[in-house]
Structures are given as C-alpha cells and as structure tokens.
Amino acid sequence: MVMKNYRVMIVDDHPLMRRGIKQLLGLDPLFTVLAEASNGNEAITLALQHAPDVILLDLNMKGLSGLDTLKALRNEGVDARIIVLTVSDSRNDVYALIDAGADGYLLKDSEPEQLLEHIRAAAEGQNVISDAVADYLSSRSEQHDPFAELTERELDVLQEVARGLSNKQVAAQLHISEETVKVHIRNMLRKLDVRSRVAATVMYLEHKSH
Secondary structure (H helix, E strand, C coil): CCCCCEEEEEECCCHHHHHHHHHHHHCCCCEEEEEEECCHHHHHHHHHHHCCCEEEEECCCCCCCHHHHHHHHHHCCCCCEEEEEECCCCHHHHHHHHHCCCCEEEECCCCHHHHHHHHHHHHCCCCEECHHHHHHHHHHHCCCCHHHHCCHHHHHHHHHHHCCCCHHHHHHHHCCCHHHHHHHHHHHHHHHCCCCHHHHHHHHHHHHHC
8 A cells, every 4th residue: 555645845934943843744754844935925936836735834924924825825726735833823813714725723832743643634634723723713603702701890991992082081080090991901802802992892882782
C-alpha cells in the first residue's frame, strides 16, 4: 500500500514558530514541508508555484492579515486545505475565517500531539476546529446572553454610554471617577467581545428591544 504524503506550506511571520511547526510535522511521515512563507504576499506566490496540499496559515501577521491572505488564496483558485493557526479564539475571527473558506481553525497553544492529530485530520478532508474554539461556538449557539456577565455597575455605565454621554459625564452622573468609568468600559467591552463603545451601544440597544 502506497503511503499518502501531504505537501505542506507553513505561513507565519515568526521564524521560531515556523521552525517549531516544521519540527512537529517532521515527526509524521505523512507530511513533507515544501515551502515556508513569512508574509501573505509571499504565501500567495509560493502557493501558486508549489500547489501544496495543505497550508498552515497564521492569523495575526504584519502586512497582509491571515484573513486577507486566505481570501486572496481562494480568489486565486488555490484549493489546498487551509488550516488557520492562531492564538485568538475571538468569535469574530472564527466566523470570518470559516466564512472565507478556512478548512480548520486551531489554537497555537494546543498540545503538540493534539495539534498534529488535527492537522492530519484536516489533510484527510475533515473540518477541524480546536476543542477550545468548538466549545466556544457551541456555547454561543445556546443563545448565551453576554449581558448576564456584566456587573450592575457596568450595566449602569453602559446605559449612560448608550445615551451618548462622554466618560466625564458618565463619571459625574454616577458619582465615580473618570478613571473608574474607563475601567468599567474596558471590562464591559471584553465581556461583550466588542472593540468599541459604539458596538457595545448597538448591542445594548438591540438587547433592550428584544
């Protein structure tokens, strides 16, 4: 029986990370690393040149992001299995990448053996999402209410922010320091998994209207 061999390209802007992944793949005779790219543009050129079976793609790269690289690869007709390796399990990233045509989404802090197993499964045609991300997605689909995690004080601050008040005005309104308002806003954005007070306001108004 002929042993299947998958030709892999590693895309990561950290040389140390590329070396680590290459050594990990070297433990499995199933894989041959045929190209390494340190940025998105290089990845597109090399993918068209070498036509790898599997591409391991870093999400957070300088220059062309992992998401843009992924879209460009798919636009160029690259049909390799593309697995995103990242430290981020932000739901926005997960959805955007899966929608853009990623075949897998794995966290870099997974155990090496588990990572290798997942890469092998993806190479063989399965969609792989690391356990942490899978748990996260399934907990979201259970209609998880992020507002339930906010403290009463954070909700008060959010209510004032949604009315269009500045940090200074919120502080005066709630009789707390402006610094404390900033801390509450930071915690609130983290819990709601949004990056701006505008997004938090939109979420809050939608939440209230239900």
